[in-house]
Amino acid sequence: MLTIAALSAGPTNTFLQQIEGGITLGAVYALVxxxxxxxxxxxxxINFAHGDVFMWSTVISLVIVQALGVNAPLGGFALVGVLxxxxxxxxxxxxxxxxxxxxxxxxxxxxxPRLAPLIAAIGFSFILETIVALWRGSNFVSFPQFxxxxxxxxxxxxxxxxxxxxxxxxxxxxxxxxxxxQNTRLGKAMRATSQDPEAAALxxxxxxxxxxxxxxxxxxxxxxxxxxYSLYTGFVWFFxxxxxxxxxxxxxxxxxxxxxxxxxxxxxLIGLVxxxxxxxxxxxxxxxxxxxxxxxxxxxxxxxxxxxxLGQQVxxxx
Amino acid sequence: xxxxxxxxxxxxxxxxxxxxSLQNINTYYGPNHVLRNLTLDVRKGxxxxxxxxxxxxxxxxxxxxxxxxxxxxxxxxxxxERIDTLGTDxxxxxxxxxVPEARRVFSRMSVRENxxxxxxxxxxxxxxxxxxxxxxxxxxxxxERDKQTAGTLSGGEQQMLAMGRALMAQPRLIxxxxxxxxxxxxxxxxxxxxxxxxxxxxxxxxxxxxxxxxALNIADRGYVLQQGQIVLTDTAKNLLxxxxxxxxxxxx
Numbered sequence: 388m389l390t391i392a393a394l395s396a397g398p399t400n401t402f403l404q405q406i407e408g409g410i411t412l413g414a415v416y417a418l419v420x421x422x423x424x425x426x427x428x429x430x431x432x433i434n435f436a437h438g439d440v441f442m443w444s445t446v447i448s449l450v451i452v453q454a455l456g457v458n459a460p461l462g463g464f465a466l467v468g469v470l471x472x473x474x475x476x477x478x479x480x481x482x483x484x485x486x487x488x489x490x491x492x493x494x495x496x497x498x499x500p501r502l503a504p505l506i507a508a509i510g511f512s513f514i515l516e517t518i519v520a521l522w523r524g525s526n527f528v529s530f531p532q533f534x535x536x537x538x539x540x541x542x543x544x545x546x547x548x549x550x551x552x553x554x555x556x557x558x559x560x561x562x563x564x565x566x567x568x569q570n571t572r573l574g575k576a577m578r579a580t581s582q583d584p585e586a587a588a589l590x591x592x593x594x595x596x597x598x599x600x601x602x603x604x605x606x607x608x609x610x611x612x613x614x615x616y617s618l619y620t621g622f623v624w625f626f627x628x629x630x631x632x633x634x635x636x637x638x639x640x641x642x643x644x645x646x647x648x649x650x651x652x653x654x655x656l657i658g659l660v661x662x663x664x665x666x667x668x669x670x671x672x673x674x675x676x677x678x679x680x681x682x683x684x685x686x687x688x689x690x691x692x693x694x695x696x697l698g699q700q701v702x703x704x705x
Numbered sequence: 706x707x708x709x710x711x712x713x714x715x716x717x718x719x720x721x722x723x724x725x726s727l728q729n730i731n732t733y734y735g736p737n738h739v740l741r742n743l744t745l746d747v748r749k750g751x752x753x754x755x756x757x758x759x760x761x762x763x764x765x766x767x768x769x770x771x772x773x774x775x776x777x778x779x780x781x782x783x784x785x786e787r788i789d790t791l792g793t794d795x796x797x798x799x800x801x802x803x804v805p806e807a808r809r810v811f812s813r814m815s816v817r818e819n820x821x822x823x824x825x826x827x828x829x830x831x832x833x834x835x836x837x838x839x840x841x842x843x844x845x846x847x848x849e850r851d852k853q854t855a856g857t858l859s860g861g862e863q864q865m866l867a868m869g870r871a872l873m874a875q876p877r878l879i880x881x882x883x884x885x886x887x888x889x890x891x892x893x894x895x896x897x898x899x900x901x902x903x904x905x906x907x908x909x910x911x912x913x914x915x916x917x918x919x920a921l922n923i924a925d926r927g928y929v930l931q932q933g934q935i936v937l938t939d940t941a942k943n944l945l946x947x948x949x950x951x952x953x954x955x956x957x
Contacts, residue, residue, distance in 0.1 A: 572825070579811050579822050585773060586809040591797035591826040591874070 400543030405662040411550040411619070413658020414557035418612035419635035420642070420650035421564065422485070422605030428581040428645040429601045431501075432493060435508035438632015439515035440485050440606050442625065444477035444613025446519050449530055449623045451476055458531040469533060470614075474556075478610035484515070485606025486599050494595065512629070519625040527624045530617040553615045560611055561651055564604065568647070577601055581645070630678065634661075637685040643695030652696060657681055722748040723782065724878050724909045725770070725801075730779035730789075732762075732769045732933075739765045740776070741933040747878065752900065752910040754920040754941070756954050757930035763913040764806050766930070767882045770911075771803050772796050783878070798826055802876035806883050806913075808867040812856030816847055819855050819866055823873030833873070840869035843899060861892040868899060878909045885916045897923055917954035921945045929953075 419441050426434045434440075451473055461469060492507040538547045568574035579587040580597045588594050616631070617623055638657040642649025664680045665673040688695060725747040732740040739762050747753045757763045768774040770781060772793040781789040788796050802823075811819050820840055824833040841848035844865040850858060855866055864884060871879055881900070885893040893916065901923050904910050914920035921927055921941040929937040929950060937949060944950045 575814075575818060575822060576825065578814060582811045582813055583809055586805060586811065587822070588773070588793040589771060589797065589803050589805060589809075590822045590870075591794045592822075593792075593794045 403544035405666045407544045409659035409662030413655035414554045415612045415616050416635045416638045417651045417654025418608045420638040420654045422609045423639040424650040425605045432504050436511035438628035439512050440481045441609040441613045442628030444481045444610040445617045445623045447480045448473045448614045448617050457533045460535045461533045473614045477614040478607040481610030482603045482606035485602040489602040527622045643698040646697045649697035724749045726782040728780045730776045732776045745928050747911045752924045754912040754924040754927045756917050761930045762933040800877045802871035802874045802879045804867045804871045804881040808863045810855040810863050810866050815852050816850045823870035836873045880911045882913045
């Protein structure tokens with residue numbers, strides 16, 4: 388299911404080529420992992436519908452591209468315009484879906500036993516998938532490749548323009564997120580709420596609104612990831628979010644769920660691990676094994692170091 | 706039992722002097738009836754303390770005032786305006802502040818960020834900066850710890866931070882839940898000195914304390930809470946010599 392540039396490029400440095408592919412895919416995982424970690428950080432819920440929130444952006448992107456009749460590589464203003472339109476629309480749709488899910492399903496269950504919102508999340512996951520399957524069908528649909536095809540070589544590794552775009556966009560969004568959380572009044576309210584919602588309310592923070600904003604931001608990041616993932620893989624499928632969501636969730640856990648730097652680190656690490664496994668797994672069957680390896684990592688972290696690589700310190704959650 | 710101003714005992718007709726007035730409050734935790742017909746008032750400029758044993762309902766009283774727990778019946782008035790129907794953030798907007806039990810500072814935020822959170826409702830950035838200066842003058846220890854994360858502070862420093870954070874909101878009424886808990890006698894004295902100087906600046910104080918002796922020494926009036934009911938109210942001076950209070954809370 389993964390398009391690895393290495394397979395078609397004939398690179399001269401296979402290892403670096405895998406690193407390049409791992410970083411690109413890792414950037415997508417990191418964007419989606421941020422949504423898991425932000426939501427977990429603020430209401431301690433694993434939003435299992437998050438992968439499908441991501442998937443909706445891929446579908447909306449396809450709908451827009453088809454409506455525009457774009458099916459060949461674009462350049463100049465047309466390219467910028469279409470990219471901008473897709474990213475804004477994808478981010479907006481995913482953000483609004485995520486906010487709605489919280490409002491409809493999770494908020495009424497906030498004081499219920501933890502299992503209840505988790506089951507609601509799984510329910511939303513099925514709903515979001517089913518709607519797309521009924522609306523667009525359950526087959527793979529190819530995504531028109533309008534991004535200019537081209538690349539250059541660095542130390543024998545081929546780097547596609549699209550890969551550069553994906554990584555730069557992801558890093559830009561991560562930087563913006565970090566700046567927002569560290570410096571703005573709302574960002575501080577988010578941090579305060581995630582540490583102690585009741586104390587935050589006592590400062591005058593509207594906790595419900597802050598939680599909505601968190602879902603909005605998490606959804607928007609998944610939306611941006613959905614747009615570039617469609618371009619990267621060249622297809623759209625109603626079930627994409629299930630697998631990618633689980634991988635991104637693993638990334639969030641690996642980095643330390645609730646920690647935004649951990650989500651970014653975990654995303655890139657998982658991307659790299661996959662790329663290496665695909666190329667070097669003994670027996671040459673790495674593609675088949677890559678998901679199993681990723682989920683083995685998930686189990687391993689949960690057993691050995693549940694707080695993840697950068698983990699959150701639990702004691703101060705007094 | 707009220708000796709100074711018996712007229713105010715009729716709680717159904719709060720006077721213009723009232724800052725905060727709780728009227729026939731009943732609060733439940735699930736099936737547990739925690740506050741029973743609780744009525745009390747705090748007048749402008751006063752220090753009023755609420756005494757009671759563990760689990761008497763003191764913290765629940767605070768939580769009810771701040772909308773963290775909703776009363777099933779009764780009314781809460783702030784300068785005559787009903788606040789029991791409001792959400793916590795709206796109550797805070799009316800310039801009430803709480804120093805919560807166990808401090809509840811934001812442990813992964815710096816001292817300065819904690820103070821900034823205290824001023825979350827205040828849009829004027831210059832006022833926030835001068836508020837931080839004011840708190841740092843009050844507690845020079847906090848100034849030294851400006852950039853340190855609050856979780857690394859000692860218990861006493863966290864209590865100062867919790868109090869400073871509440872003052873950042875420029876409250877009309879500041880409520881404090883066990884501000885001396887776990888503190889050394891010297892730090893407790895510092896905190897109580899601060900409470901008095903806060904009052905001198907025109908802030909009304911409502912205090913929940915286990916340290917009844919110290920609380921009554923700085924308070925104007927007091928209430929005694931037993932099993933969710935007010936069983937006694939009087940001037941602080943009279944309570945210090947009251948038999949029930951002496952037996953139950955002053956160890957004599």
